[in-house]
Amino acid sequence: MVSQESLDLTETYLDLRPDGTVAEVQVTESFWQDLASGAIRIDGRMVMATRMFADMQHWEMHPAGDEILMLMSGRAIVVLEEPEGEREIEVAEGGTAIVPRGRWHRIKVVEPGRMLFMTAGAGTEHKPLDGT
Template sequence: MTEGKGFDPKSTYIHLAHSGAREIAVDERFWPDLISGQTRYPGRLVMSFPMTEDFAHWERHPEGEEVIVMLSGAMDVILDEPGGNRTVRLDSGQAMLVPRNIWHRGVVVEPGEALFVTEGEGTDHRPITEDERRA
């Protein structure tokens, strides 16, 4: 690990547990193991992603809210709320709090990078329908 040194938050995430923080190296098994529940990270995960493509799915976090910070570029965050979909535009330097248990997805308006602080357990995914892609 790179403790005490600089690192790339796209390939090394931070796990903010109740007992402290630690680095998590990310490989090809990270997301499948996390989504299946095989690996658990109670607390929060901090990560950065290049935002060059729309989210490939909807996601929700039943265990807690998610913070999204646009570091550069722009993204529309679509929230599937009980009264219907709502879109929040995030431009470079803006942030939002995604409510707990609300399905959401991102649509890239201008490629850039985003920082996420999300619950480390219980994330759900569902596919995006063709009608939703066209909307």
């Protein structure tokens, strides 16, 4: 059951399940490791927010679906890895970028702020910036 109280999406993520229900996902220190190992499962789309202070130090890719990135405050650049090279989408406060399914991407912070993510998280992959 979902809380009837106000939630901070930086501390409690949401799983928008295929059956139309919403489940709270508690964020622990091992959350990302547990998600990668399968100890935590997100059946639908994960909705979360984070405070962005620094550039992402890796690339990520979501094979299960497109990702929606909404910048609530600050300024950022979403970098997409395209066949012809990197493409940058500058996002200002209140702006949204859509990352296509299966596209490697990362975020560079221009001005610190908060970003909301809506991600089909199943099978998410990461790779280092240098591509190795």
